[in-house]
Amino acid sequence: MMKLKWILIIGPVLLLAALFLWRSGASDELPHGVWGHWETTDSRYQDRFFEVSHATLAFGTGRGGVERYSIAGVEKASEGNGSHYTIHYNDEEGSDYKISFYYDPTNGGAIRFKNQKQIRWTRIGND
Numbered sequence: 001m002m003k004l005k006w007i008l009i010i011g012p013v014l015l016l017a018a019l020f021l022w023r024s025g026a027s028d029e030l031p032h033g034v035w036g037h038w039e040t041t042d043s044r045y046q047d048r049f050f051e052v053s054h055a056t057l058a059f060g061t062g063r064g065g066v067e068r069y070s071i072a073g074v075e076k077a078s079e080g081n082g083s084h085y086t087i088h089y090n091d092e093e094g095s096d097y098k099i100s101f102y103y104d105p106t107n108g109g110a111i112r113f114k115n116q117k118q119i120r121w122t123r124i125g126n127d
């Protein structure tokens with residue numbers, strides 16, 4: 001009888017924990033279309049770029065400089081023809097940052113940052 005009681009208590013808890021972990025992992029990934037090297041034709045960002053992989057985010061800061069960060073998590077919301085993403089990332093000291101953008105996978109893909117919707121970034125190469 002005691003064994004059945006523990007099964008009835010622990011079973012649902014383990015099931016809920018597994019469901020939570022499965023759901024959080026599903027929303028914690030960027031689609032492969034977002035991965036790669038991104039540039040814009042906007043002249044203000046002529047020597048700038050950003051790169052996205054499954055685990056890192058890098059920003060080209062000009063004159064050959066690059067700042068790299070670890071991706072800590074991703075939030076996704078569907079909007080219109082594309083999706084809105086927020087990437088949470090950390091530097092080597094552990095400081096937390098986030099960046100939000102809209103991703104439209106049509107016509108080769110485009111990213112527009114939430115705070116600069118007028119600037120279109122396109123993926124360069126087949127990364």
